[in-house]
Structures are given as C-alpha cells and as structure tokens.
Amino acid sequence: MIIPRALYPFALAALSLWFDASLAQDTTEEGRALFESHQCWQCHGYEGQGGGAGVRLTPMLYPFEAFVQLVRHTNLMPAYSPNVLSDENLRLIWEFVRAIPEPPALEDIPELNLE
Amino acid sequence: MKSEDKSNPDTVKKEDAGDGVSRRDFLSSATAAGLAAASLGTSEKALTQEVAQTRVAALAPPSAMQQSMEDDTPAGYSSEEAQEYFVKNPGSDFMVDILKHLGFDYITTNPGSSFRGIHESIVNYGGNQAPELIEANHEEIATAMGHGYYKVTGRPLAMLAHGTVGLQHAAMAVYNAWCDRAPMVILAGNHLDVQDRRPGVEWSHSAQDCIRVVRDYIKWDDNPVSLGHFAESMARAYKIAMTPPMGPVAISLDGHLQEMEVGDQQLMMPAMTPTQPPSGDWAAVREAADWLVEAENPVIVVDLMSHNQEGMERLIALAEALQAPVVNQYGRTNFPNNHHLSQGANVIAQADLILGLELYDTWGTVNSLRDRVHKDELRRARPDARVIDIGTKELFWRSNYQSFQRYYAADLSISGDAQTTLPILTEAVQSAMSRSRRSSNGEREERWRAAHLRAREQAVDAARYAWNASPVSTARLYAELWNVVKDRDWALVSDDNQQSRWARRLWPIDKHYQWIGRSGGAGLGYGAPSALGAALAHRPEGRLAINVQRDGDMMYVPGTFWTAAHHGIPMLTVTHDNQGYHQEFMHLQRMSARRQRGIDGSSWVGNELTNPDIDLAKIVEGMGVWSEGPYTDPKDLGPAIARALDVVDSGEPAFVHVRTQPR
Numbered sequence: 009m010i011i012p013r014a015l016y017p018f019a020l021a022a023l024s025l026w027f028d029a030s031l032a033q034d035t036t037e038e039g040r041a042l043f044e045s046h047q048c049w050q051c052h053g054y055e056g057q058g059g060g061a062g063v064r065l066t067p068m069l070y071p072f073e074a075f076v077q078l079v080r081h082t083n084l085m086p087a088y089s090p091n092v093l094s095d096e097n098l099r100l101i102w103e104f105v106r107a108i109p110e111p112p113a114l115e116d117i118p119e120l121n122l123e
Numbered sequence: 124m125k126s127e128d129k130s131n132p133d134t135v136k137k138e139d140a141g142d143g144v145s146r147r148d149f150l151s152s153a154t155a156a157g158l159a160a161a162s163l164g165t166s167e168k169a170l171t172q173e174v175a176q177t178r179v180a181a182l183a184p185p186s187a188m189q190q191s192m193e194d195d196t197p198a199g200y201s202s203e204e205a206q207e208y209f210v211k212n213p214g215s216d217f218m219v220d221i222l223k224h225l226g227f228d229y230i231t232t233n234p235g236s237s238f239r240g241i242h243e244s245i246v247n248y249g250g251n252q253a254p255e256l257i258e259a260n261h262e263e264i265a266t267a268m269g270h271g272y273y274k275v276t277g278r279p280l281a282m283l284a285h286g287t288v289g290l291q292h293a294a295m296a297v298y299n300a301w302c303d304r305a306p307m308v309i310l311a312g313n314h315l316d317v318q319d320r321r322p323g324v325e326w327s328h329s330a331q332d333c334i335r336v337v338r339d340y341i342k343w344d345d346n347p348v349s350l351g352h353f354a355e356s357m358a359r360a361y362k363i364a365m366t367p368p369m370g371p372v373a374i375s376l377d378g379h380l381q382e383m384e385v386g387d388q389q390l391m392m393p394a395m396t397p398t399q400p401p402s403g404d405w406a407a408v409r410e411a412a413d414w415l416v417e418a419e420n421p422v423i424v425v426d427l428m429s430h431n432q433e434g435m436e437r438l439i440a441l442a443e444a445l446q447a448p449v450v451n452q453y454g455r456t457n458f459p460n461n462h463h464l465s466q467g468a469n470v471i472a473q474a475d476l477i478l479g480l481e482l483y484d485t486w487g488t489v490n491s492l493r494d495r496v497h498k499d500e501l502r503r504a505r506p507d508a509r510v511i512d513i514g515t516k517e518l519f520w521r522s523n524y525q526s527f528q529r530y531y532a533a534d535l536s537i538s539g540d541a542q543t544t545l546p547i548l549t550e551a552v553q554s555a556m557s558r559s560r561r562s563s564n565g566e567r568e569e570r571w572r573a574a575h576l577r578a579r580e581q582a583v584d585a586a587r588y589a590w591n592a593s594p595v596s597t598a599r600l601y602a603e604l605w606n607v608v609k610d611r612d613w614a615l616v617s618d619d620n621q622q623s624r625w626a627r628r629l630w631p632i633d634k635h636y637q638w639i640g641r642s643g644g645a646g647l648g649y650g651a652p653s654a655l656g657a658a659l660a661h662r663p664e665g666r667l668a669i670n671v672q673r674d675g676d677m678m679y680v681p682g683t684f685w686t687a688a689h690h691g692i693p694m695l696t697v698t699h700d701n702q703g704y705h706q707e708f709m710h711l712q713r714m715s716a717r718r719q720r721g722i723d724g725s726s727w728v729g730n731e732l733t734n735p736d737i738d739l740a741k742i743v744e745g746m747g748v749w750s751e752g753p754y755t756d757p758k759d760l761g762p763a764i765a766r767a768l769d770v771v772d773s774g775e776p777a778f779v780h781v782r783t784q785p786r
C-alpha cells in the first residue's frame with residue numbers, strides 16, 4: 009500500500025500509538041508474569057482483589073516510590089529486598105497492577121444486591 | 124417398672140425390671156439428653172427434653188423370637204452345651220442400655236473386632252435406634268462428625284474406636300475437639316485379660332492403658348473392669364464432658380465385659396442429675412459491671428461462648444444495655460452479624476475497657492507478634508485499656524500441648540462459664556447505670572449504626588473485585604451461593620476463614636445453628652466430617668446444610684462423602700479448590716524472602732495439589748454422590764448450585780466442584 013506523502017504525519021502518529029500500546033501490553037504481560045512467578049497472587053489474588061491474607065491492590069493508588077517502600081519495608085507482608093526483586097521488576101509489577109481493569113459497578117451485579 | 128436401690132438412692136436396679144417387662148423399660152428413665160443444656164438456656168433445655176421423650180417413645184419392645192432366644196435353651200442342645208455356644212444376656216446389651224439411658228442419638232464408628240460385642244448389641248438388641256450406628260471409613264471422620272454434631276444440637280455423640288489402631292486414627296480429631304471444647308464420649312475397644320486374647324492381631328490391638336494415646340487432650344477417662352463400673356463411669360464421663368468447659372472423654376470398652384454372660388448380676392442404672400455450670404463470683408461480676416458502665420469506650424470481644432441461641436440472646440442484652448460494640452472471634456455464633464453493634468476487630472484499638480468472654484487467646488486479642496527475624500510484640504489495644512476476662516480457660520487447660528496460648532494477666536479475671544455469668548452481669552450493669560450514662564446510649568447507638576452500615580457497604584463493594592475472574596473468586600462463590608439459598612432455612616456447616624470470611628461479611632448470620640465455628644486445633648481433616656456431622660444434626664429439621672469444602676482438607680478424609688451417600692445425609696457441598704496447601708505457600712514465600720533467595724516459581728514445591736490436577740467431583744461420584752464440575756468459569760456456578768440444590772431437596776448429598784482463587 010502506498011501512503012500519500014500528505015498523510016505521512018498521520019501514519020507516523022498511528023504507528024507511534026500502536027507501538028506505545030504494544031509496548032504497554034508487553035510491559036503489562038511482563039508484569040503479570042512477575043506477579044505470578046513471585047507469588048504476589050497468593051495473598052492478593054490473580055486480579056489484585058485481596059482477601060483474608062493480603063490487602064486489595066486495585067485500584068493502585070500509590071505512586072511507584074510509595075509502592076516500593078511498602079514492598080521493601082513492611083510490617084505485614086514478607087519484605088522483598090532488591091536482591092530478590094529488582095526495582096525494574098517491581099515497576100513492571102506496579103504497571104501490571106495499575107492496568108488491571110475496574111470491576112463491574114455494583115448496579116451491574118444483581119447477585120450483590122443482597123438485601 | 125423401675126425401682127430404686129435402697130442401698131443407694133442414686134441407682135436404678137436393672138434386674139428389678141420384672142413382670143415380663145423388657146429391660147428397655149429402663150430407658151423410660153432416660154434423662155441425660157435433658158441434662159445436655161442444663162442452665163445454659165431454658166429454650167434449649169425444653170428442646171432436648173422433648174427430643175428425649177420422642178426418642179423413648181420410638182423404641183420398640185423386643186420381638187417374641189428375640190425374647191425366646193434370650194430365655195430358652197435352643198432345641199437340640201444340652202444346657203451345658205448351650206452355655207458353651209450361646210450367651211443369653213451379654214454384657215454389651217447392658218452397655219447399650221446405658222447408651223440409651225444417656226440419650227445418644229447416634230454412635231459413629233469404623234468397625235473393629237475389639238468392640239464386636241457392643242456392635243452386635245447396638246444392631247440387634249438396641250434395634251439400631253437411639254443410638255443409630257453411623258459407619259465411617261476412618262476414625263478421624265467418625266470423631267469429627269461428633270464434633271460438628273455437638274455444635275448444632277448441643278448434645279454429644281458417642282464414638283466407637285477399635286483397640287489401639289482405631290483410637291490412634293481418631294487422635295487428630297479428638298485433639299481438635301479438645302481445643303474447641305466440644306464434648307464427645309469415646310468408647311475404645313480393648314482386651315485387658317491376656318488369657319482372653321486370641322493369638323495374633325488381638326494382642327496388637329490391646330494395650331495396658333489404651334486411652335493413654337489421647338489422655339493429654341481429653342477431660343477424663345476410665346478403664347472399667349465390671350459392668351457396674353462401666354455404668355458408673357459412663358454416667359460420670361457424660362457429666363464431665365457436658366459440664367463447661369466441655370470436652371471429650373473416653374472410656375475403655377473391655378472385650379470380655381462386652382461378651383460375658385451377665386447371669387444373675389444385679390446391675391444398676393445410674394441416675395443422672397444436671398451439673399450446673401460454674402458462674403462468675405458475684406462480687407467480681409459487680410465490679411466488672413461498674414467498670415463497664417464507667418468506661419467511655421467499652422468493647423466486648425467474644426469467642427467460644429455461646430452454647431446455644433440463649434447465649435446469643437444474653438449477649439445481645441448486655442451489649443444493648445451498654446451500647447457497646449461486639450467483636451465476634453467466631454469460635455461460636457455468639458452475636459448476630461447484622462446487629463448494629465457487630466463490629467470489626469479494629470474497634471479494639473479504640474477501647475478503654477475490653478471485656479473478653481471465653482477468649483481462646485486473650486494475649487493475642489490485646490497484642491500481636493510481628494513475624495520477622497526478631498519477633499517483636501506490639502500492643503494492639505491502647506496502653507491504658509483495662510481488660511476483664513470472663514471464662515473457663517483456667518479450669519480447662521492441661522500440660523504438654525500448648526494450645527493454651529500466651530499468658531495474659533487481665534486487670535480483672537473471673538473464672539466461670541461466660542454464658543451462665545451474663546445474666547447477672549447484665550443485671551449488675553443495669554443497676555449501676557446512672558441516668559446520664561443511660562442517656563448517652565442514644566448517641567452511642569447512632570455512632571455504631573453508622574459504623575456498621577459503613578463496614579457493610581465496604582464488604583459488598585469489595586466483593587465485586589475479580590467478579591468475573593477465572594478461577595472463581597471466593598467472594599463470587601459466596602454471593603452465588605447466597606442467591607440460591609437465601610430464602611431457605613439454611614446453615615453453613617463449614618468455616619469461611621480460608622475464603623476471606625466472605626460468609627461472615629456478606630450473609631446475615633443471626634441464628635446460633637447457622638455457623639459452627641472453627642476446628643479448634645487447626646488440624647486438617649476436620650472440615651468435611653464435622654460438616655457432615657452438623658448436616659446430620661440438621662436433617663430432622665429439614666434445614667439446608669451448606670459445606671464450602673477445601674481441597675486440602677478433603678484429601679485427608681474423602682471417605683466422608685461415602686458416609687453422606689450411604690446414610691442419605693443431605694448436604695450441599697461447593698468446593699474452594701485452590702489446588703494447593705495455600706497457607707504453606709505463604710510460609711515458604713516468607714522464608715524465601717527473609718533469606719533473600721526469592722520465590723520465583725519455587726513455592727509450588729511440596730505445597731501443590733496439581734500435576735495431576737485432582738478431579739474432586741469424580742472422587743465423590745465414585746462414592747455415590749451426585750456431582751458436577753470442575754468449574755472455573757464463574758458464569759457456570761449459579762446454575763450448577765441450583766441443580767445441586769434439587770438433589771439435596773430429594774434428601775441426598777450433592778457436590779459442585781469449583782476451582783477458585785487462592786482465598
């Protein structure tokens with residue numbers, strides 16, 4: 009397919025968007041893989057929903073720096089040092105958690121109309 | 124038809140039941156069931172007495188053939204020969220009389236030759252009614268069924284254990300019952316007399332002191348050497364088991380005593396009178412009331428307290444009199460979770476006075492221990508908070524096993540059964556309240572209503588996270604279950620602690636029978652059989668028993684589901700199959716992090732229940748239980764539960780296998 013010269017800027021922008029989205033997806037997938045292999049899901053659930061053993065992670069409200077502090081210097085969960093989980097990998101996990109979609113609204117879940 | 128033995132007014136002579144009347148008529152004096160809940164609440168007492176009367180009325184007299192076989196020498200035998208071949212009146216018949224006298228509904232067992240005598244007597248002499256024999260594939264199942272049964276009915280079951288090996292199998296479940304203060308009467312077969320033992324296995328199944336294997340975690344035991352001794356020990360055992368703090372007891376069941384000819388022995392049926400549970404000292408209770416009334420922020424924390432619905436009513440009365448929040452640690456159903464004073468454990472941190480009622484762990488209620496290399500203590504409560512501890516723990520614990528928890532010196536410690544003590548405490552609180560204190564109740568009530576509503580909204584909101592996740596979220600599992608069962612008379616016969624406590628957070632639990640607490644000793648293999656014991660207790664009420672079954676627990680005792688099918692015990696089971704020993708995953712994870720070795724994938728080793736995946740539905744199907752699954756898509760769950768419910772409504776157990784999120 010030949011793209012007219014006049015459309016080059018739009019094509020480049022589209023390509024860039026696709027590349028960013030693809031990169032973000034790759035990042036998220038890497039984060040998911042780390043979330044699973046480092047067993048975060050054991051306490052926090054596969055979708056970060058939390059439960060009796062760990063707090064809910066979603067929606068991720070902490071900036072990355074605070075997240076690092078919580079993982080490294082914690083009273084509740086095991087402290088993960090950089091020797092076990094690098095800052096880079098921790099960021100990928102944080103990105104993954106941030107990307108977990110919002111659950112359905114309560115109004116859309118009739119089963120949770122418990123009265 | 125019974126007569127009092129003049130030499131001992133506390134006994135009833137068996138042999139005096141003449142005039143052609145069956146010795147079963149002794150059972151008309153059955154009283155023990157009515158004793159089960161003496162002083163623990165009038166409604167329960169009335170209920171158990173009614174059950175006892177029903178039970179006696181249902182007993183049939185012996186048939187003409189049975190009577191003839193007992194009375195006559197069979198044709199073709201000399202009397203000497205008949206004495207070698209036959210027994211007219213075996214000792215174990217009398218033992219069954221005692222079981223009936225004490226009012227046992229069921230006796231659970233895995234069969235064994237060391238109690239073949241009483242086994243036969245239960246079936247033929249006793250007509251396999253009250254007690255009816257419940258067959259299990261393992262003594263751990265038989266024992267844990269008694270644990271669950273007690274928690275619903277307030278009455279103990281009897282459990283027959285084979286000599287040595289049977290009791291060893293039962294030991295884990297006995298320990299759970301001990302830690303959880305659940306009464307049961309264990310009858311352990313044995314052959315004391317060496318000249319009476321057949322060569323071989325009977326020796327391996329005999330012991331000098333057969334109860335010793337469980338003695339560290341039962342309340343009392345005895346080793347009767349005569350039938351009279353057996354009768355007296357059984358009556359004593361029943362009373363000890365059922366007097367708070369309650370717990371298991373064990374009686375050795377000698378093979379010779381079971382099989383011997385009673386002949387002309389004058390056997391006595393011991394009379395039974397209720398033992399009143401211990402109540403707190405009146406002066407100390409009044410002091411406790413003064414403290415409670417003075418406190419700005421009193422908080423009630425309750426664990427193993429309520430024996431029955433009356434216990435809940437008594438706690439409601441106290442909490443409402445003070446408008447004080449109640450933190451239920453759920454050893455029992457102590458307080459309705461839909462009451463505005465039902466609050467989360469976070470309120471303990473605000474308290475200036477903590478009233479503990481039958482706390483399993485007072486230290487752990489007030490403090491915590493951080494799980495780090497150096498385990499430092501943190502006080503959870505305010506430094507100036509005072510603690511009143513009412514309960515029976517000091518009357519209960521023994522050496523060796525350390526389930527008594529950390530020592531804690533409460534500011535006021537009152538020894539007494541908390542449920543029994545509550546009415547006088549509430550009365551003292553009401554007397555001590557000034558008009559101004561009473562008038563502050565309106566503001567307190569408003570505050571706690573708002574907090575209760577907020578917590579409720581937060582719980583429902585939290586349930587929507589991972590709503591569509593596969594495997595299924597535990598919140599969705601409980602929400603789907605609730606939608607199917609909410610219009611029924613239901614009871615949850617399992618603990619939801621490993622499922623993030625979703626039943627307690629989402630379902631309204633306001634009846635004592637709707638919840639049976641925890642295992643006590645946290646020994647796996649409790650869940651399935653205790654649930655089945657509870658379901659057995661719910662059966663005559665037509666109540667829907669719901670068991671959320673963990674995979675790890677089930678693999679200890681899968682035969683439980685055979686017993687369910689065999690005895691037609693309706694129970695709806697939905698699994699929480701997270702395919703591993705999940706708690707241990709987390710421990711391995713903690714150790715790996717602490718040692719900076721990382722957990723990258725290694726936490727499955729030794730903790731997984733995969734490779735191969737276990738088809739739990741197929742296991743129970745092979746034992747005659749209707750089953751479906753495994754399901755991982757949450758959309759399949761509701762319809763599957765509805766189909767299972769149809770099966771349960773027909774009087775059978777049903778099983779839906781669901782693979783879930785970890786917790």
